[in-house]
Amino acid sequence: xxxxxxxxxxxxxxxxxxxxLWVLRxxxxxxxxxxxxxIAQCGACTVHVNGYAMRSCQLAVGDLGNREVRTIEGLGTxxxxxxxxxxxxEHQVAQCGYCQSGQIMQAASLLSTNPNPSDxxxxxxxxxxxxxxxxxxxxxxxxxxxxxxxxxx
Amino acid sequence: MGRLRxxxxxxxxxxxxxxxxxxxxxxxxxxxxxxxxxxxDLQEGEAAITPYVKIDATGVTLITPRADKGQGAxxxxxxxxxxxxxxxxxxxxxxxxxxxxxYYNGAVMEEGVPFPAYDQxxxxxxxxxxxxxxxxxxxxxxxxxxxxxxxxxxxMRMAGAIARETLKETAAQQNGVARDQLNTxxxxxxxPNGTRIPYTELASAAATIEPITDVQLxxxxxxxxxxxxxxxxxxxAKCTGTEKYGIDLTIEGMVxxxxxxxxxxxxxxxxxxxxxxxxxxxxQKVLPIKNGVAVIADNTWRAWRAANAIDITWAAGPYxxxxxxxxxxxxxxxxxxxxxxxxxxxxxxxxxxxxxGDIFEAVYKVxxxxxxxxxxxxxxxxxxxxxxxxxxxxxxxxxxxxxxAELTGLDKDKVFVYVQPMGGSFGHKLxxxxxxxxxxxxxxxxxxxxxxxxSREEDMTHDYLRPGAIxxxxxxxxxxxxxxxxxxxxxxxxxxxxxxxxxxxTIPGPDATITTGSWDQPFAIPNYRVTGYRAPTMxxxxxxxxxxxxxxxxxxxxxxxxxxxxxxxxxxxERIRLCLDDTSRKVLEKxxxxxxxxxxxxGENRGRGVSFCLSFGVPCAIVTEVTHTEGRIKxxxxxxxxxxxxxxxxxxxxxxxxxxVIFGMAHAMxxxxxxxxxxxxxxxxxxxxxxxxxxxxxxxxVALSNAKKIRGIGEPGVPPSAPSLGNAIFAATGQRIRELxxxxxxxxx
Ligand code: FES
Ligand code: FES
Numbered sequence: 001x002x003x004x005x006x007x008x009x010x011x012x013x014x015x016x017x018x019x020x021l022w023v024l025r026x027x028x029x030x031x032x033x034x035x036x037x038x039i040a041q042c043g044a045c046t047v048h049v050n051g052y053a054m055r056s057c058q059l060a061v062g063d064l065g066n067r068e069v070r071t072i073e074g075l076g077t078x079x080x081x082x083x084x085x086x087x088x089x090e091h092q093v094a095q096c097g098y099c100q101s102g103q104i105m106q107a108a109s110l111l112s113t114n115p116n117p118s119d120x121x122x123x124x125x126x127x128x129x130x131x132x133x134x135x136x137x138x139x140x141x142x143x144x145x146x147x148x149x150x151x152x153x
Numbered sequence: 154m155g156r157l158r159x160x161x162x163x164x165x166x167x168x169x170x171x172x173x174x175x176x177x178x179x180x181x182x183x184x185x186x187x188x189x190x191x192x193x194d195l196q197e198g199e200a201a202i203t204p205y206v207k208i209d210a211t212g213v214t215l216i217t218p219r220a221d222k223g224q225g226a227x228x229x230x231x232x233x234x235x236x237x238x239x240x241x242x243x244x245x246x247x248x249x250x251x252x253x254x255x256y257y258n259g260a261v262m263e264e265g266v267p268f269p270a271y272d273q274x275x276x277x278x279x280x281x282x283x284x285x286x287x288x289x290x291x292x293x294x295x296x297x298x299x300x301x302x303x304x305x306x307x308x309m310r311m312a313g314a315i316a317r318e319t320l321k322e323t324a325a326q327q328n329g330v331a332r333d334q335l336n337t338x339x340x341x342x343x344x345p346n347g348t349r350i351p352y353t354e355l356a357s358a359a360a361t362i363e364p365i366t367d368v369q370l371x372x373x374x375x376x377x378x379x380x381x382x383x384x385x386x387x388x389x390a391k392c393t394g395t396e397k398y399g400i401d402l403t404i405e406g407m408v409x410x411x412x413x414x415x416x417x418x419x420x421x422x423x424x425x426x427x428x429x430x431x432x433x434x435x436x437q438k439v440l441p442i443k444n445g446v447a448v449i450a451d452n453t454w455r456a457w458r459a460a461n462a463i464d465i466t467w468a469a470g471p472y473x474x475x476x477x478x479x480x481x482x483x484x485x486x487x488x489x490x491x492x493x494x495x496x497x498x499x500x501x502x503x504x505x506x507x508x509x510g511d512i513f514e515a516v517y518k519v520x521x522x523x524x525x526x527x528x529x530x531x532x533x534x535x536x537x538x539x540x541x542x543x544x545x546x547x548x549x550x551x552x553x554x555x556x557x558a559e560l561t562g563l564d565k566d567k568v569f570v571y572v573q574p575m576g577g578s579f580g581h582k583l584x585x586x587x588x589x590x591x592x593x594x595x596x597x598x599x600x601x602x603x604x605x606x607x608s609r610e611e612d613m614t615h616d617y618l619r620p621g622a623i624x625x626x627x628x629x630x631x632x633x634x635x636x637x638x639x640x641x642x643x644x645x646x647x648x649x650x651x652x653x654x655x656x657x658x659t660i661p662g663p664d665a666t667i668t669t670g671s672w673d674q675p676f677a678i679p680n681y682r683v684t685g686y687r688a689p690t691m692x693x694x695x696x697x698x699x700x701x702x703x704x705x706x707x708x709x710x711x712x713x714x715x716x717x718x719x720x721x722x723x724x725x726x727e728r729i730r731l732c733l734d735d736t737s738r739k740v741l742e743k744x745x746x747x748x749x750x751x752x753x754x755x756g757e758n759r760g761r762g763v764s765f766c767l768s769f770g771v772p773c774a775i776v777t778e779v780t781h782t783e784g785r786i787k788x789x790x791x792x793x794x795x796x797x798x799x800x801x802x803x804x805x806x807x808x809x810x811x812x813x814v815i816f817g818m819a820h821a822m823x824x825x826x827x828x829x830x831x832x833x834x835x836x837x838x839x840x841x842x843x844x845x846x847x848x849x850x851x852x853x854x855v856a857l858s859n860a861k862k863i864r865g866i867g868e869p870g871v872p873p874s875a876p877s878l879g880n881a882i883f884a885a886t887g888q889r890i891r892e893l894x895x896x897x898x899x900x901x902x
Contacts (some may be wrong), residue, residue, distance in 0.1 A: 015434065018454055026409065026452035031401035032394025034576070035453075036527045037609045041838040044527055072394030081393065088392040092384060092804050095812055096223025097391030098527040098576025104392060123847035130838055132527050132577050133223050134815030136849040138808065 003064055005030060006074030016062020021045045023061045024071060032072035032101045036130065043129035046102035046109075047071045053109035072101040075108060084108045087146035095133035103129050107143050115150045117143070205234050205312035208320075208356040213238075213340060214246040219301040220548050221249075221387070222526075222578035224867045225805040226301045228386045232378040232801070233305050237313030237371060239337040240352070242378065242386060249572045302801060302865045303770075310370050318365035323355045326362065373799075382804045387574070399546040399573035400531045404602040407533065408437060410594050411456035412587075412605065413463065414445030416614050416832030417470020418693050422446060424466045430459040439463065442593045449594065449603065457608050470831025472691040476621075479691050479828060480518070483623050486686040487643035494646070494687035495663035498672040501680035506629055506637040513628045513719055517711055518892040519704040520825030522619040523833070524697055525841055528576025529612040530587035534595040535602035540567040541592065542602075546575035548582045552655050556585060557592045579816070580696040583651070584617050610836040617654070618826055618833075619697030620644045622667075622704045626712035629680075630720035635731060637680035640712055642668050642705065645688045651695050663687075670702025670768050670872050671709035675734035683709075692828065698816060699871035702768035706872025707821070707879070707893065710764045714880045715889065724880065725750050725763045725776075736860045737772035740794045741765060747853055748776040748792040753884035758782065759789075762880025764873040770862060771869035772796050775814065775877040777850075781885045786895075787902040788818070788850040788878065795869060798860040806866050811852045813870025819844035821875035823896040848902060 001012050005028065012027050019038075024030040024047070036044030038057045045057040048070040056069075076082035081089070084107050094100045103126070110117060110125040117125065122143050131139070207214040215238075217230035227249075231242040317337055324342040325332040334345050341349040373380065390396035415422060425446050427439040435455035439448050446463055450456035473479045486492035532545035534557075541561050547553050550570040558565045575582055591605040607615070622644035629637040646664035653659060665672075667685035697703055717727045725745050732738040744750070744763065753760055761778040776792040793810050800806055823842050827834045835841045856866075875893060882899060883889045890898050 022452060022454035025401075026454065029403065031397070034398075034527070035400070035529070035606075035609075037838050039609075039837055039839065042527065076393060078389045078393050078395060081389075085392045089384065089388050092388060092808065094385075094388055094391035095225070095808060096527065096575060096577040097387065097396055098223075098398060100391055101394045127845040127847045130527070130843060130845070132525060132579070132816075132843065134812035134819070134844070135808065136815065136844070136846050137811055137852050139846065140849070 001061065003061065003069065004066075005069045006071060007068075012061070014061060017060045018062075019057050020047070020059040020061050020064065020069065021056040024056060024069075030071050030073060034098055034101055036099065036102075040128075041130065042099070043102040043106060044099050046105040046129070048075075048105060048109055051109070051112060053106045072105055075105065082108060083149050084111065084142070084146045087142040087149065091138045091142040091145060093135050093138040093142050095135050099129060099131045099133075100135075103131065103135075103139055107139070107146065110143070111147055111150060116147055205309055206238060206316045208316075208352050208359070210353050210356070212246055213240055213244075213352055214248055215242065217247055217249055219305070220546070220550075220572055220575065220582075222546070222548065222575035222582060224301070224809060225385050225387075225802070227574075229302060229802060229805070230305055230309055231386060232383070233309035234313040236376060236378050237310045238317050240340045244340060247386065303863055306799075306801075306863050307370070311368065314368040314370060315364055315366055318368050319359050319362065320352050320355050322365050323359040323362055324350050327355075327358065332365075379801045380799070380803075383802060385805060396574060398528055398576045399533070399544060400528055400576070400606060402533055402544050402573065403604070404533055404535060404544070407602040407604050408449050408451060408598070409453045409456045410447055410449050410591065410603050410605040411453070411460040411608065412442065412445050412447045412590050412594075412611065413460045413465065414442075414590070414611070414615055415467045415470070417467060417472075417830075418615060418617075420444065420470045420831070421468040422465065423468050426464040429464075430462040433459045433462065435459075438597070440594070440597055442590055445590070447590065447594045447605075449598065453604075453606050470692075472831065473828075474831050475829055476521075476827040479521075480621060480623065482691065483621065483643045483645070483688040486688045487623055487625050488641050489686060492643070492686045492688070494667055494685040495665060496682065496684040497665070497668065498681060498683040500678070500682070501637070503637060503639045503680045503682040506680040507627055507639060510629055510631075513626075513630075513716060515626045515712065515715060515891055517624045517626065517708050519622050519707055520827070520893055521621040521692065521694075522697060522820055522824060523613050523616040523826045523835065523841060524579040524581035524619075525613055525616070525838070526575070526577025526579055526581050529607045529609055530581070531604065531606040532588040532591040533602055533604045534588070534591040536561055536592065536595040536599050538599065539563075540569065541595075543568070543570045543588060543592070544573055545570070545588050546573045546578070546582055547585065547588070548578060548580075549585060549655070553585045553588050556589050560589060560592050561596060579698040580700075581616065583696055584654070586615065609838070613826075613836045613841065614833040616826070616833070617650075617693045617695035619703055620647055620694040622708075624671075624704075624708040624712075626708070626715070628712065628716040628719075630716055633720050633722055635678055635713070635716045635720055635722075635727060638678045638712060638716060639680070639682045640668075640671055640708060641684045641686060642671060642708060643686040643688055644704070645690050645694055647694050647696065647701065650690055650693055654693065666701030668705060669700065670705030670766055673767065674709055674765075675737045675767055675772070676713075676728075676731040677733040678731060698813070699768055699868040702766060702868075702872040703817070706764075706766040706768065707875040710766060710873060710876035711879055711891065714762070714764070714876065714883070718883075724753055728763065728765055734767075734772070736796050736857075737765070737767060739857060739859055740772040740774045740796050743855055743857060744774040744776050744792055744794040747794070747855055748778075750776060753880075755885075758885060760881055760884025760886070762877050762882070762884055764877035764880055766869070766872035766876075768869050768872045770860070770864045771866065772860075773810075773869045773873050775873045777877040777881040779878070779881040779885050781882075782902065785900045785902045786882055786885070788848065788881075790851045790853070791877075792853045793870060794855045794857065795866065796857040796860045797866050798863040799858055800856045801863075803856065806856055807854045809866045810854045810856070810870045813866075813868060814852070814874040815844055815849065817871040817874030818878050821878055821893050821895055822848075822901050823894050825894055
C-alpha cells in the first residue's frame with residue numbers, strides 16, 4: 001500500500017483496517033499526532049487529509065485512497081512555523097502540550113476554510129479537541145490572533 | 154541575607170569531590186555529601202559543578218530534576234539556576250538528569266517527611282504530625298505537592314551562584330586579577346580589559362580549585378529572568394509536534410506490548426484462552442503477568458487488538474462491587490466515634506451550640522475521580538542479565554528504580570530510569586504499576602526492549618482514584634453572623650493506601666488528607682469543629698491534583714456559604730469578617746474589587762458565587778458568574794486571586810491558575826468514576842467529558858505577593874473552583890447542589 005504523508009510517499013505493508021494514527025506513529029515514526037482516546041473523543045490525533053482536519057484514529061488506512069496526509073510535522077517546523085504555531089508561541093498556549101498537535105491542526109484547518117471565524121465558529125470547530133490541562137482560554141486567544149494575522153497578510 | 158544563610162545551613166551543605174579530570178562541587182542537599190549521580194557518566198576533561206550545573210567543552214548543561222508534567226517545571230528550574238549563573242537558559246542544554254539521592258526533594262529533608270513542609274499541605278501535615286517516617290524516605294526525588302518552586306527557589310539559585318563565583322575565581326587566578334574585579338555575562342567571565350572567557354574554557358581548571366561557596370544571592374531588583382514574563386523553553390517543541398513524550402520514544406529493536414489487568418484492581422487472573430490472539434498478525438507472545446495478561450506484538454495497535462481477543466476469567470475485586478456499596482460504607486463511618494480518625498480543629502463549644510436553637514444540617518458528597526491525563530501510561534523497558542533500563546514519564550523515579558530492582562533481582566545501581574516529559578499527570582504518574590508490568594514483560598524477552606502503552610480504556614479502569622467522600626455539615630447563625638460550623642468528613646485513608654502500595658508498609662496513625670482543605674482554613678468562627686472519619690480501604694486511591702483539598706474545598710466552602718446565606722449576610726463581606734489571616738483577607742478583598750462585587754445577584758437568571766480555599770499555603774479566592782438559560786447553566790466569567798509570595802513567572806502562573814480552575818470546575822460539572830462488578834464504568838472520555846472550549850468562561854487572574862513564603866501554584870486553583878460554581882448556581886437559580894458532579898441535578902450549556 002502506498003500513502004503520502006507530508007509530501008513524502010511511503011510504501012507500507014499493514015492491514016487495511018489499521019487506523020492511520022498507528023500507521024503514522026508505529027510504522028512511519030511520525031509521532032506528532034498523539035493517541036488520546038482512539039474513539040474520536042479527544043482530537044489529539046488530528047491530521048489534515050486533503051487539507052481537512054480529521055481524526056486519524058478513526059480513519060482506516062485502507063480507506064485513504066490517494067488522499068494526502070499532513071501531520072503537524074508537515075505544517076511547520078521550529079525554524080519555519082505556520083502562522084497558527086506562531087500565535088501559539090506568542091500566547092504561550094501549551095502546558096503539557098500533549099493535546100496541542102491536535103489543537104493546532106484543528107485550528108489551522110478552521111482558518112484555511114474560514115480565515116475570519118466568529119467566536120461561535122471557533123467554539124464549534126474547536127470543541128471536539130479536549131485539553132485536560134485547561135489551556136482553552138489561550139487557545140481561543142491564539143486562534144483569534146492567528147486569524148487577525150491572516151487578515152493582515 | 155541573614156535569613157538565607159539560616160535556610161541554607163539547615164537544608165543543605167556545600168561540598169566538593171574530586172573526579173577523574175575534574176571535580177564536582179556545589180549544593181549537596183544532605184547532612185553529609187552523598188553519592189552524586191553526575192559522576193557516573195562524567196568523561197575525561199569534564200567538570201560537573203554542583204548537581205545542577207555541568208560544564209564541558211561543548212557547553213553548559215542545566216540539570217532540572219523535578220519532572221515536567223505540563224506545569225513548566227523544566228523552564229522554571231532552568232531559570233532559577235540561570236539567574237545566578239548568568240547564562241541564557243535558551244542557550245543551555247537541559248536534562249532531567251539521572252535519578253539519584255542528590256536530587257531528592259529538599260522540602261523533604263527539611264522536615265523529614267516525604268512531602269513539602271507546608272503548613273497546609275495535605276501530605277506533609279499528615280506525615281509530619283502523625284507518623285514516623287521510615288529512613289528510606291529520606292531520598293525521594295519526587296515531584297508533587299506544588300513543591301518545585303518552594304524547593305528550588307533558594308537551592309537552585311545557590312547552585313548557579315556557586316558555579317558562577319567558582320568560574321570567576323578560576324579566571325581570576327589564571328589572569329592574576331582579583332575575583333571581585335570580574336564580571337559575568339551570558340556564559341562568559343569578563344575581565345576588566347573586556348576580554349571574554351567562555352565558561353566552557355574554564356571548566357576543567359574550575360574543577361581543580363576550592364569551590365567558592367561564600368556567595369550572596371542577587372536581590373530581586375537585579376533579576377533578569379525571574380519575575381518577568383518570559384517564554385517557556387519547551388513551547389516551540391510542543392507547538393510543532395517535536396516534543397518527545399515517553400509514548401513517542403523508540404529504542405532500537407523494540408517490540409510493543411499491551412496488557413489487560415483485572416478490572417477488579419488488585420485481584421488475580423484466574424484463567425485465559427489466548428488461542429485466537431496468538432494466531433493474529435504480528436503477535437509474538439502472550440504471557441500471564443501479575444493480575445493480568447500481556448501481549449507482545451510488532452506494533453501498538455496489533456498488541457491491543459490481540460489483547461482484546463483474549464478470553465479471560467477474573468477473580469472478584471477485593472472491595473465492594475458497586476459504588477452504592479462503597480458509599481454505604483463511607484456513610485456509616487461519618488459521625489461514628491469508632492471510626493473517628495482525627496479532629497484537628499475544635500474551637501469554642503460546638504456541642505453546646507448545637508444543643509438548641511435553629512440548627513442547619515446538610516450532607517455533601519464528592520465522587521471518585523480518575524486522573525485521565527491525555528498521555529496514557531507507558532514505559533519502555535530493556536532488561537538484560539546485567540542491568541535494567543527504563544524510559545518513562547514519572548513523578549517517582551526512585552520508587553520505580555527500587556521496584557524494578559526488587560522484581561529483577563538486580564542491584565539498584567544497575568537499574569537506570571530515564572525520566573521523560575509527561576503529557577499531563579495530575580497525580581497519575583505518582584504510581585508505577587504500568588512500569589512494573591513492563592519490567593515483568595521485558596524479563597520474559599531479555600535483551601529486547603519492550604514498549605508498553607496502556608489503552609485509554611486500560612488506563613481509566615486501572616487508575617488509583619481521587620477518593621470519594623461524604624461530609625455532614627451542621628451550623629448555626631446568631632444575629633446575622635455565622636456562629637457555629639461543624640463539619641464531619643468520611644473517606645478512606647489516601648496516604649495509607651499510597652504508602653502501602655509503593656513501600657509495602659502500613660503506616661500507623663491518622664490520615665490528615667481526610668480533612669485537609671477544611672480543618673485548616675483561616676477563619677475565626679466562635680464554635681468551629683472539623684472531624685475526619687476513616688472509611689475502610691476499598692478501591693485503591695491516590696493523590697489527585699490538590700489531594701485532600703479537592704473534596705474538602707467543596708465541603709467547607711459550600712457549608713460556609715449556606716450558613717452565610719442563612720445569616721442573611723453578604724457572602725464576600727462575611728468571609729472577610731471571619732477571616733483571621735491578613736494575606737488571605739487581602740485575597741478576598743481583591744477578588745471583590747476586580748469582580749465589582751456587590752452581592753450575589755446579577756439580575757434576572759444571573760448570579761455569582763464567591764469561594765475561598767487555602768491549600769498548599771496559597772490562599773485562593775474565586776468569583777464565578779453564571780447565567781441560567783433555558784434550564785441550563787452557562788459559566789460566563791471567573792475572577793481568581795491568589796497569593797504565592799513571589800511571582801517568578803507571571804505568564805505561566807496565570808496558565809496554572811486558570812488551568813487549575815478549569816480542571817476543578819470541569820470535573821465538578823460532569824465527571825465521576827463509578828463501579829459495577831468491581832470495575833470502573835467510565836473507561837474513556839465520552840463518559841468523562843470535562844470542559845470543552847464552548848463551555849469555557851472568560852478569566853481574570855490576579856496574583857498578589859503579600860505572603861512571606863514562596864509557594865507553588867500547580868494545585869491551589871483546584872479546591873475553590875467547584876464551590877464557587879455551586880455557590881453561583883445557587884445565586885442564579887436558588888437551587889443548592891450538594892453532590893458532585895453537578896450535572897446529576899442541573900444541565901450545563
Ligand atoms: S485519539 Fe483520535 S480523537 Fe482521541
Ligand atoms: S496542554 Fe495538556 S492536555 Fe492540553
